[in-house]
Amino acid sequence: MCIFINICIYLSLNFISxxxxxxxxxxxxxxxFRLNGIYQDGDVILGGLFEVHLFTVFPELSFxxxxxxxxxEKFNMESFQHAQAMAFAINEINKNPNLLPNITLGYHxxxxxxxxxxxxxxxxxxxxxTEESFTDLNCTGPPPVxxxxxxxxxxxxxxxxxxxxxxxxxxxxxxxxxSCLSDKTNYPSFFRTIPSDAFQVRAMIQILRxxxxxxxxxxxxxxxxxxxxxxxFKQEMQLFGGCVAFSEILPNDNNPKNIQHIMExxxxxxxxxxxxxxxxxxxxxxxxxxxxxxxxGRQWIxxxxxxxxxxxxxxxxxxxxxxxxxxxxxxxEILGLKEFLLNLRPSNDPKNNMLRIxxxxxFVCSFETEMDGEQIQKVCSGxxxxxxxxxxxxxxxxxxxxxxxxxxxxxxxxxxHDLMQCEEGRGPFSGNRCADIISxxxxxxxxxxxxxNFTTSFGDHVSFDKNGDALAIYDVLNWHPSSDGTVKFxxxxxxxxxxxxxxxxxxxxxxxxxxxxxxxxxxxxxxESCSPGTRRATKKGLPxxxxxxxxxxxxxxxNATDAIECIVCPDEFWSNPEKNQCVPKTVEFLSYExxxxxxxxxxxxxxxxxxxxxxxxxxxxxxxxIVRANNSELSFLLLLSLKLCFLCVLLFIGQPQLWTCQxxxxxxxxxxxxxxxxxxxxTMVVIAVFKSSRPEGKGxxxxxxxxxxxxxxxxxxxxxxxxxxxxxxxxxxxxxxxNQYIRSKIVYECAIGSVAGFSMLxxxxxxxxxxxxxxxxxxxxxxxNFNEAKFITFSMLIFCAVWIxxxxxxxxxPGKYAVAVEIFAILASSFGLLVAIFFPKCYIxxxxxxxxxKKAIMGRKTLNK
Numbered sequence: 037m038c039i040f041i042n043i044c045i046y047l048s049l050n051f052i053s054x055x056x057x058x059x060x061x062x063x064x065x066x067x068x069f070r071l072n073g074i075y076q077d078g079d080v081i082l083g084g085l086f087e088v089h090l091f092t093v094f095p096e097l098s099f100x101x102x103x104x105x106x107x108x109e110k111f112n113m114e115s116f117q118h119a120q121a122m123a124f125a126i127n128e129i130n131k132n133p134n135l136l137p138n139i140t141l142g143y144h145x146x147x148x149x150x151x152x153x154x155x156x157x158x159x160x161x162x163x164x165x166t167e168e169s170f171t172d173l174n175c176t177g178p179p180p181v182x183x184x185x186x187x188x189x190x191x192x193x194x195x196x197x198x199x200x201x202x203x204x205x206x207x208x209x210x211x212x213x214x215s216c217l218s219d220k221t222n223y224p225s226f227f228r229t230i231p232s233d234a235f236q237v238r239a240m241i242q243i244l245r246x247x248x249x250x251x252x253x254x255x256x257x258x259x260x261x262x263x264x265x266x267x268x269f270k271q272e273m274q275l276f277g278g279c280v281a282f283s284e285i286l287p288n289d290n291n292p293k294n295i296q297h298i299m300e301x302x303x304x305x306x307x308x309x310x311x312x313x314x315x316x317x318x319x320x321x322x323x324x325x326x327x328x329x330x331x332x333g334r335q336w337i338x339x340x341x342x343x344x345x346x347x348x349x350x351x352x353x354x355x356x357x358x359x360x361x362x363x364x365x366x367x368x369e370i371l372g373l374k375e376f377l378l379n380l381r382p383s384n385d386p387k388n389n390m391l392r393i394x395x396x397x398x399f400v401c402s403f404e405t406e407m408d409g410e411q412i413q414k415v416c417s418g419x420x421x422x423x424x425x426x427x428x429x430x431x432x433x434x435x436x437x438x439x440x441x442x443x444x445x446x447x448x449x450x451x452x453h454d455l456m457q458c459e460e461g462r463g464p465f466s467g468n469r470c471a472d473i474i475s476x477x478x479x480x481x482x483x484x485x486x487x488x489n490f491t492t493s494f495g496d497h498v499s500f501d502k503n504g505d506a507l508a509i510y511d512v513l514n515w516h517p518s519s520d521g522t523v524k525f526x527x528x529x530x531x532x533x534x535x536x537x538x539x540x541x542x543x544x545x546x547x548x549x550x551x552x553x554x555x556x557x558x559x560x561x562x563x564e565s566c567s568p569g570t571r572r573a574t575k576k577g578l579p580x581x582x583x584x585x586x587x588x589x590x591x592x593x594x595n596a597t598d599a600i601e602c603i604v605c606p607d608e609f610w611s612n613p614e615k616n617q618c619v620p621k622t623v624e625f626l627s628y629e630x631x632x633x634x635x636x637x638x639x640x641x642x643x644x645x646x647x648x649x650x651x652x653x654x655x656x657x658x659x660x661x662i663v664r665a666n667n668s669e670l671s672f673l674l675l676l677s678l679k680l681c682f683l684c685v686l687l688f689i690g691q692p693q694l695w696t697c698q699x700x701x702x703x704x705x706x707x708x709x710x711x712x713x714x715x716x717x718x719t720m721v722v723i724a725v726f727k728s729s730r731p732e733g734k735g736x737x738x739x740x741x742x743x744x745x746x747x748x749x750x751x752x753x754x755x756x757x758x759x760x761x762x763x764x765x766x767x768x769x770x771x772x773x774x775n776q777y778i779r780s781k782i783v784y785e786c787a788i789g790s791v792a793g794f795s796m797l798x799x800x801x802x803x804x805x806x807x808x809x810x811x812x813x814x815x816x817x818x819x820x821n822f823n824e825a826k827f828i829t830f831s832m833l834i835f836c837a838v839w840i841x842x843x844x845x846x847x848x849x850p851g852k853y854a855v856a857v858e859i860f861a862i863l864a865s866s867f868g869l870l871v872a873i874f875f876p877k878c879y880i881x882x883x884x885x886x887x888x889x890k891k892a893i894m895g896r897k898t899l900n901k
């Protein structure tokens with residue numbers, strides 16, 4: 037591809053001045069950029085862009101003369117080491133007989149001076165070449181470079197890839213981390229051996245999650261690297277459940293007002309952890325202010341851009357930055373690089389002006405070059421042995437960016453090697469063709485770069501995913517104080533992302549130095565975690581990390597820390613006092629073991645025994661006038677029914693069973709109907725006896741003989757039996773666990789099944805009781821020897837009063853107390869009937885036997901007359 041001709045289109049960019057056609061088959065370069073570089077010839081040339089100088093100086097502009105070209109200042113030894121790592125890797129590949137045999141790689145390495153304009157000039161020079169004329173307009177030759185290693189800056193990489201990506205020139209950056217560069221639509225030929233910011237952010241989130249830091253501050257540089265990283269960080273923090281207390285841009289103008297503004301925000305905030313995505317050049321003014329204001333008590337989290345910055349290793353920053361945790365590029369080892377660096381001499385190649393600049397900065401040398409440019413005379417003011425120097429250039433103890441450069445060169449070499457191994461007719465391109473090294477197109481090399489898969493001598497696997505990103509792996513660094521008062525970078529863990537395991541953090545907490553007393557991790561939360569049993573309630577107007585802890589409501593639990601909502605317990609479970617576990621509800625029923633059950637059982641048995649005692653007394657004195665005068669047969673039937681009423685209470689106590697639920701109301705209803713019907717017949721007999729004592733009622737007793745009395749009681753009771761039978765056969769009462777009365781308990785009760793059936797049962801009893809009471813009340817003024825009517829009236833008055841009071845008491849009583857109310861009504865009415873009817877008779881029989889004579893009974897009548 038004739039890239040030079042295509043680049044001429046970008047005249048308006050001011051990077052290549054022009055290309056004019058001098059004659060039909062020749063293009064003439066109108067000007068050359070003054071660039072610092074290192075060169076080595078070869079069959080195939082690789083390009084490189086490095087930040088060898090830190091500043092670009094632009095000459096003053098004049099509209100009368102052509103301006104001088106900009107020049108660079110402040111030599112960066114560490115970045116120069118990165119450039120030499122590329123040169124070393126190419127020399128190592130050239131010596132390897134198994135990789136690219138019969139092919140010699142060369143290189144053109146340029147200095148971008150940390151300036152987009154200079155970097156773009158260098159990139160254009162690499163892609164279009166620096167030959168003064170170009171005659172082959174058929175584009176049959178290879179491009180000047182087949183691939184570029186660099187640029188280390190995300191902003192520059194975006195600009196260069198936007199242009200060179202149009203021609204699919206492969207670019208492999210060793211330091212550009214902006215996640216935007218993973219967009220293959222805009223940057224189809226961009227690759228990198230450093231993970232993107234998206235992976236870096238996830239790695240930092242792993243550290244925050246590990247220490248529970250949910251309330252953090254965020255600072256980022258005003259460039260593509262910082263802006264994209266901050267956006268990704270905020271999104272990941274939301275997914276993590278953390279909050280960014282403040283988010284501020286580090287200005288690039290070093291304006292004191294802006295720095296003071298950021299300082300005030302940091303000091304006024306409650307955060308103790310500050311995350312910074314920035315190059316060291318952006319961050320340095322702020323850290324100077326931190327030192328001036330003596331601001332301590334902050335845990336700094338460094339992105340890979342400044343986690344290993346030498347500028348912060350000085351004793352001046354030690355009290356404030358020791359303990360810093362940072363994400364750093366994976367370090368590696370390059371065997372033989374040390375010797376290569378120490379053997380560097382500028383006299384080997386006088387055209388490589390970057391070597392001359394390096395030597396001048398190392399030994400303060402001046403050079404004199406003869407006119408023919410072949411001999412160089414150097415005059416140095418100090419030692420010229422590189423092994424005796426101690427600079428970032430000679431320090432290979434922690435190769436990070438240089439190791440990524442090394443991997444990038446080998447990636448290009450392996451891609452080129454795979455391209456040359458292609459068998460004609462089995463190639464990946466149209467018509468199964470292979471690429472030709474003589475007329476190699478850059479996009480053909482991009483195809484093979486996507487499939488690169490190899491392992492370095494250090495043991496790291498190198499490959500690219502579909503976005504051109506390398507396998508994510510980081511070192512976790514901790515800034516330790518060293519013996520000389522400077523900062524020492526100590527590796528305390530690794531963050532590695534596997535294809536199936538995801539992001540995994542391995543951390544040696546015992547090796548971490550904390551800049552706090554006691555030596556423990558700080559707490560950085562807006563609100564302390566809510567313990568199990570409570571839930572988070574966000575404070576109005578504040579981030580979600582600022583919340584109150586509210587206890588769960590009754591019947592709800594939270595069994596995790598910082599629960600957003602409480603969980604409702606299942607129907608048969610309830611929350612424990614701590615509200616962190618659902619436990620089975622207490623099953624409540626009227627049992628024999630509790631005091632109330634014992635009392636009611638005792639009363640029931642006492643009533644039964646009392647009935648038995650009365651029966652014994654009546655049996656023993658059955659021939660006495662008072663027993664015979666009160667219809668002994670009905671009295672015994674009444675006592676039997678009362679005994680059944682007392683005993684039916686036992687069916688209401690204890691855990692409900694199907695048979696007890698079915699029997700309790702049936703026995704209760706039949707027993708009381710038997711009792712009331714006996715009293716009703718007894719009342720009718722009293723009336724008949726009274727009438728028969730008068731002349732006009734001589735025949736009244738023939739209708740109330742013994743047979744009629746028995747039949748009446750039987751018929752009235754049988755009707756209740758029918759009601760119970762229909763009720764039990766259609767809607768039988770069953771045991772039921774009721775949790776409506778008391779939500780924290782299960783009330784084990786008998787569901788009546790049919791309200792109509794239960795109402796008919798009670799209504800029938802009430803009807804008989806009302807009739808009995810009415811008849812007894814009407815004849816209450818009979819002569820004294822017939823005062824049985826008064827006793828019946830009084831007993832029925834007690835009975836009706838008890839059951840009228842029972843209805844509201846039963847409805848308003850919850851749970852087992854409703855059963856207790858029903859039992860109390862049974863016992864009270866039974867005792868009322870027993871005492872009112874039989875106590876006066878037993879009193880006379882036992883304590884006044886002289887009154888238990890026919891003469892005494894008949895005498896009262898005479899006396900009354």
